[in-house]
Amino acid sequence: MGKDELAKRVKVIIKRLAENYPDAKCHLDFKNPFELIVSTVLAAQCTDVSVNKTMTPLYKSKYKSPKDILKDGTEKFRDSIKTINFYNNKTKSIIALCEKLEEKHKGKVPGDMESLTELPGVGRKSASVVLGNCFGKEDVIIVDTHLKRVSARLGLIENDNPEKIEMELKEIVPPKEQFYFSMRIGEHGRLVCQAKKPKCGECFLSDICPSFNKV
Numbered sequence: 494m495g496k497d498e499l500a501k502r503v504k505v506i507i508k509r510l511a512e513n514y515p516d517a518k519c520h521l522d523f524k525n526p527f528e529l530i531v532s533t534v535l536a537a538q539c540t541d542v543s544v545n546k547t548m549t550p551l552y553k554s555k556y557k558s559p560k561d562i563l564k565d566g567t568e569k570f571r572d573s574i575k576t577i578n579f580y581n582n583k584t585k586s587i588i589a590l591c592e593k594l595e596e597k598h599k600g601k602v603p604g605d606m607e608s609l610t611e612l613p614g615v616g617r618k619s620a621s622v623v624l625g626n627c628f629g630k631e632d633v634i635i636v637d638t639h640l641k642r643v644s645a646r647l648g649l650i651e652n653d654n655p656e657k658i659e660m661e662l663k664e665i666v667p668p669k670e671q672f673y674f675s676m677r678i679g680e681h682g683r684l685v686c687q688a689k690k691p692k693c694g695e696c697f698l699s700d701i702c703p704s705f706n707k708v
């Protein structure tokens with residue numbers, strides 16, 4: 494597809510996503526950057542619902558800062574998050590993350606991509622989630638499984654590698670729209686363009702989607 498045609502398609506997609514999901518937001522519960530960064534790390538290969546169920550009461554009762562988790566120690570923390578998939582490895586990641594936050598950032602979560610991605614267990618996706626949701630950054634693309642799948646079906650990307658996908662989408666989605674586009678396309682992936690059986694018949698993008706009824 495030519496660049497002009499792609500640009501036209503993206504414009505329509507952005508507009509329709511905004512009309513249909515004006516308030517799409519993060520599915521992890523959080524009250525501050527600390528809660529969101531911890532929950533984002535815990536949500537790898539696990540549902541947001543399960544992370545919320547375990548973590549929301551814990552944030553309320555005892556884990557209000559990296560210090561609180563470190564004070565509790567590895568074993569107690571591991572015990573507290575036992576319901577979450579891969580809790581053993583995730584405990585190690587969260588303890589390392591909290592140590593680094595204390596050592597380098599006085600217990601606060603930094604608000605820039607470089608510092609965030611230097612933290613243990615935090616890749617560009619998690620960093621973008623925190624930057625967009627907590628620091629008001631609009632020029633972030635959150636490459637999660639939904640964005641990957643739906644963008645590919647819509648013919649917006651050619652790559653499979655998350656960093657390349659991020660670059661491809663950054664070239665065609667205006668900076669001010671990138672965070673909202675990420676949240677909304679994620680919502681479309683959850684509600685309509687699902688992995689196994691996309692609901693093409695009820696999709697508001699069916700007239701411009703090259704994968705319509707082909708998945």
Ligand code: SF4
Pocket residue numbers: 643646647685686687691692693694696697698699702703704705706708
């Ligand atoms: S038409 Fe089908 S494949 Fe294309 S975005 Fe909609 S649900 Fe997904």
